[in-house]
Amino acid sequence: MTKHKDNQTEDQILKAAQIIFQTKGMDGARMQEIADKASINKAMLHYYYRSKQLLFEAVFNKAFSLLAPELNRILNDSSSIEEKIKNFTDNYISFMIKHPYLPGFIIQELNRNPKFIEKLESNVSFPDITKFKNQVKNEIENGTIIPISAEQLFINILSLNVFPFVASPLIKALVNVDDTTYQTILEARKEDVSNFLINAIKK
Amino acid sequence: MTKHKDNQTEDQILKAAQIIFQTKGMDGARMQEIADKASINKAMLHYYYRSKQLLFEAVFNKAFSLLAPELNRILNDSSSIEEKIKNFTDNYISFMIKHPYLPGFIIQELNRNPKFIEKLESNVSFPDITKFKNQVKNEIENGTIIPISAEQLFINILSLNVFPFVASPLIKALVNVDDTTYQTILEARKEDVSNFLINAIKK
DNA sequence: AAATTTGTTAACCAAATGGTTAAACTAATT
DNA sequence: AATTAGTTTAACCATTTGGTTAACAAATTT
DSSP: OOSOSOOHHHHHHHHHHHHHHHHHHHHHOOHHHHHHHTTSOHHHHHHHHSSHHHHHHHHHHHHHHHHHHHHHHHHHSSOOHHHHHHHHHHHHHHHHHHSTTHHHHHHHHHHHOTHHHHHHHTSTTOOOOHHHHHHHHHHHHHTSBOOOOHHHHHHHHHHHHHHHHHTHHHHHHHHTOOHHHHHHHHHHHHHHHHHHHHHHHBO | OOSOSOOHHHHHHHHHHHHHHHHHHHHHOOHHHHHHHHTSOHHHHHHHHSSHHHHHHHHHHHHHHHHHHHHHHHHHSSOOHHHHHHHHHHHHHHHHHHSTTHHHHHHHHHHHOTHHHHHHHTSTTOOOOHHHHHHHHHHHHHTSBOOOOHHHHHHHHHHHHHHHHHTHHHHHHHHTOOHHHHHHHHHHHHHHHHHHHHHHHBO
16 A cells, blocks of 8 residues: 555656656656656655656556566467467557557667666566477477577567567668658558568468 | 877777767766776867767767668669578678677667658668669569568568667567577577578568 | 967866755645 | 644755866977
8 A cells, every 4th residue: 555645646747757758768858857747846756756766667667567468478378379470460569559669668778777677577477488489399390380499480570570669760761651651561560570470480 | 181180089089989879878878988988088078079969970970871881782782682681681690799789779869869860861871772672573573572562571671680689688588598698599590580581481 | 499289188167957855735634 | 623644836955967168288380
């Protein structure tokens, strides 16, 4: 139980902090800017979250726990590799279209402070790929898919799904398309990526 | 011709700035830290580069012009799509193993300040994928590769090559490997990625 | 060798930044 | 009505930060 009776202000702060931290990162974010966005006094940030670091961690943990459990669920359900790929791709691209800053934010901050990972790993719902690895091994033996390292396949799935969101300004410039066209391309990827992946590993 | 006779100090500054900016980003970098790393007085940074912004731009432009011309060359040479993929993958993964912070740095800063892209696009050696697009179209007609959008293929190539460097701390944690093992995985990708890509598009 | 230009340093400065404090306000509880 | 606990504000503070200045040293030019 929290010592605060009313969590309305607390929520307002967290929402504002999410927007600022996720677009500007820890270093680029300013407490005053978060306070302005939350329409409150700067001292309130410290009253509710004590420090910039703790407020940041609240935002970061919430962001991560928004992505990890779903990944873990898909990795460990009973579906085949092919179904997992379809499931993951469709799920995550849809999710990231709605929250385009999330993956870049998480990756950027993990790069900035590698110690964060230890905290995440001790988290209960931190994704575990052991089942996925066994499944890949089995399906290779069964002849369902071509021989491939499970780790490499996992990295490939992740790359094809996440990178277009992390590097969108760069890709937009390279492919030479505007925002709306890029949006269409991302939409198409919900199907394209899983087809591409399955085509790459199916016998 | 530059107004500075001796460019030794200038180089020292640029090298120090590269390390600091590429690991901490524009917002996280401190002028004092750069000066310390270059073993000079902080005022020298301003004497040679006038402001943090200009020093940063020098670093950023150098980083980008280290990557772009090679990409452009590969995209526009006379080799087939399959050869381009092999070429690009081998070249870039080798390069990024040597400069692992570069891609993350560029992507992070393009996200932070989208106006940078306009400057880059006016750059002479900014990559142009028109030839690559025509080639994909032709090879689809010839039946060499399966039908696929050239843009999607390009994004896929980029994703598989670059993402493992941008998101290394996250991937290391998910795949549950230490630094040296991850290094081995990256080395293997020089071959694995092009095989994977070619397998996905070859008829 | 005198004068001028270029390179370097230490001290300094204003603005911004994360954080604190004390007082005032609000709404339950006694 | 008085007390109390929780909430909010404005003013304040110490430190950090990018940037400047003025004096000085070392070349280069005249």
